[in-house]
Amino acid sequence: MSTTPETTPLFIRNASVLDVEAGAYSTADVVSVDGKISSVGPNAEAPAGARVIDGTGKFVIPGLIDAHVHVVASSADFRSLTYTPASYVYAQTARIMGQMLRRGFTTVRDLSGADFGLAMAQGEGLLEGPKIHFCGHALSQTGGHGDMRLPGEDHDPNGRGCCGIGRVADGVDAVRAAARDEIRKGAHHIKIMASGGVSSPTDRIDSTQYSMEEMRAAVEEAQAANRYVAAHAYTARAINRALEAGVRSIEHGNLLDDQSLKLFLEKDAFLVPTLVTYWALKEEGKEFGLTEEMWTKVDSVLTSGLEAIARAHQAGVKMAFGSDLLGGMHRHQNEQFRLLGKVQPAIDAIRSATTTAALLLEREGELGVIATGADADMLVLGADPVADISVLADISEHLEYLIQDGRVIS
Incomplete structure (x- = not known):
């Protein structure tokens, strides 16, 4: 079940994009077309008419x-x-x-x-x-x-x-x-x-x-x-x-x-x-x-x-x-993230709410990842949750853009 996809393409430029499985960031551009991620990587071109978000100094993780x-x-x-x-x-x-x-x-x-x-x-x-x-x-x-x-x-x-x-x-x-x-x-x-x-x-x-x-x-x-x-x-x-x-x-x-x-x-x-x-x-x-x-x-x-x-x-x-x-x-x-962070590394707490949860829902590769073909569900954060899980526990202080199916919600 997915929301009606956004028809306006989205281009996030020069962000630190989290590979959840690897537990590492790479500097990349993320392109979303028709509610799906169409490319992730450096030096991409913005599609015609795309909404552009400058991701410089920002951290992008899956929804x-x-x-x-x-x-x-x-x-x-x-x-x-x-x-x-x-x-x-x-x-x-x-x-x-x-x-x-x-x-x-x-x-x-x-x-x-x-x-x-x-x-x-x-x-x-x-x-x-x-x-x-x-x-x-x-x-x-x-x-x-x-x-x-x-x-x-x-x-x-x-x-x-x-x-x-x-x-x-x-x-x-x-x-x-x-x-x-x-x-x-x-x-x-x-x-x-x-x-x-x-x-x-x-x-x-x-x-x-x-x-x-x-x-x-x-x-x-x-x-x-x-x-x-x-x-x-x-x-x-x-x-x-x-x-x-x-x-x-x-x-x-x-x-x-x-x-x-x-x-x-x-x-x-x-x-x-x-x-x-x-x-x-x-x-x-x-x-x-x-x-x-x-x-x-x-x-x-x-x-x-x-x-x-x-x-x-x-x-x-x-x-x-x-x-x-x-x-x-x-x-x-979101307080659950702070509790999880007491007994496991931050990246594992993040995996529990992204890749592992997607596996449970039988939606692996479609949800919980920023990868070509996945639903364009993303959070653009002003701080790094892998370094400090409280970024997600106190998300209202750090969430700059909320994106669901390629649509910028806020």
Whole structure:
């Protein structure tokens, strides 16, 4: 899904252009035509009628990818989305998406809530925001992380409201049908809830969810459609079960163990740590709708998060950038770079939001790189993020030009 390409060519002259894989800059001109990068190298000629940006002394990196967002989450209380009018949800979503784009994120992977309509609106230029890879509704067992009913409620979990993040499906046949339905509706991937979570009212963080047979059914359906499965999982037990079942990406993964690291490598799977959301929930969650019980859960997953990232990095696990922020906490999205920078080199943090994230999205060579044929998504910065990752954490101070599909947004 890409935005309507810019028809005016773009020429960035004499900039320091980052080769993310090599971790090095070269002085080059970058030419964009019809929303794609047509050349990268020295001594290029500007196309007729091109907009010219003088890149002298500037640093050009690929547009950023956040591989775990919820663009519809205008509140930290997911339950509230099940009874909020759709028109209001989507008005809030438009604001959230526009702000994400202006923080440098030209593409996002939505892990429940966004749908085909949002992706289509963005792709047609009706809605300013990142390009969206979406899963639709996450699949959850009864009483799982996607079941927002309170203990005393007894209504149909899938029959209330427009905009909840999950759908309940119990048993292999129901999971197959739900996965097929989300794929029918355009999902780029399937998400399953493989453990308890912070924002659900009736499950424990340390619970495992879905049987192995149910998880394998979701994986089989995704693979049959040339898609993949992402799994919400915190504890080592939940992570390892999901990886054994064939899940391609583990979301959060705070409490992984040595067996988890072994399985990540053996299965060629991805970890998408979302440490910034626990930092933000701890700071501001109550203010934006998190209940006291949910806020208390945060402590059990926050302290181990940095250690998990450090261990995964040292083991060579592929990690993609994810934020998972909710409500008014979305504004902290770039703070994840500062947290990552505590336990890995800046270039690896940048790779997590560019080349590695593109690989996870199955868009390698098209996103997350400044190379011929790639989408012309670029950030022109006044300082070097490889030398200091806080350049991306404090992006509003350093972003001089934001370019998406060859169009200068700001």
